Amino acid sequence: MHPNRMKALIKSGKPAYGVSVMFPAPELVEMVAGLGFDWVMLDGEHGSITPDNVTPMVYACEARGITPIVRPERNDAALINRYLDRGAMGVQVPHVNSRAEALTAVRACRYWPDGERGLAGGRMADFGYGASTSEYVKRSNDEVLVCVQIEDKEAVKDLDNILTVKGVDIFFVGPTDLAQSLGHPGENNHPDVQEVVTDVFRRIHAVGKASGTPGNAEACAKNAANGVLYHYTHIPTFMSFYGKHFMKTVGRA
Numbered sequence: 001m002h003p004n005r006m007k008a009l010i011k012s013g014k015p016a017y018g019v020s021v022m023f024p025a026p027e028l029v030e031m032v033a034g035l036g037f038d039w040v041m042l043d044g045e046h047g048s049i050t051p052d053n054v055t056p057m058v059y060a061c062e063a064r065g066i067t068p069i070v071r072p073e074r075n076d077a078a079l080i081n082r083y084l085d086r087g088a089m090g091v092q093v094p095h096v097n098s099r100a101e102a103l104t105a106v107r108a109c110r111y112w113p114d115g116e117r118g119l120a121g122g123r124m125a126d127f128g129y130g131a132s133t134s135e136y137v138k139r140s141n142d143e144v145l146v147c148v149q150i151e152d153k154e155a156v157k158d159l160d161n162i163l164t165v166k167g168v169d170i171f172f173v174g175p176t177d178l179a180q181s182l183g184h185p186g187e188n189n190h191p192d193v194q195e196v197v198t199d200v201f202r203r204i205h206a207v208g209k210a211s212g213t214p215g216n217a218e219a220c221a222k223n224a225a226n227g228v229l230y231h232y233t234h235i236p237t238f239m240s241f242y243g244k245h246f247m248k249t250v251g252r253a
Contacts, residue, residue: 001139001140004143007169013229014229015220015224015230016039017037017220017232018040018069019040019041021049021057022048023047026056030060033061033066039232040061040066040069041092042070044073045071051082062087067090069145072093078118080109081117081118087124091145092148093149095151095155097154098154109146110140110141111140114141115141119137145170146167146168147172149173150173151176153178153181153182163207168209171204172213173201175197201213201226205227211228213228213231214232217233220233
């Protein structure tokens, strides 16, 4: 099993920067790695990534030394296990709104005694040719990253309880869905939304937990300065930034 370099960065207190890829294209993973990013988020919730097409994406990550994290379609143990068995080094679980749901995510990602993940001799266990099963279980439990998304007002209400769940590595603030849940869809910068976002980060950091959130380069730099460790931007953000600059330069904007 490969070491989780991105998780090691975060455990050392250093920020990790990634890019969200929403459709199955291993070449995009290679490009992202070539730019120096630490990890890639393979998005099954909002994109067309599935357990059936994620494996070539994982191969590209492994070949280029970048960490693959999957956002599954939902907080479902069987679905999460399929992604992890194919080589994902962690999951970013959407819409975790209670302590019980956070526990479900952790148990789906880790083997006994830390969880209830189904155990089989797949590729992450070197198909049974490498280390013993007991050694693989311990290594997997150590290396897998569990990120839960705080993106609904219900999660904000239960945040203090969610933060007590052992085994969650990242508490991720999803501003777009949170804005919608608070009655301000599309208004991430609305004062009411920003007040809640600021409070959520404060509560996460106050108990010594690691946080995450998306953003463009300027937002990531600002968030990192405020103690956020888990960052990603999107492929469309790249295209928009360079595309507008290009068209302006050639006189078409």
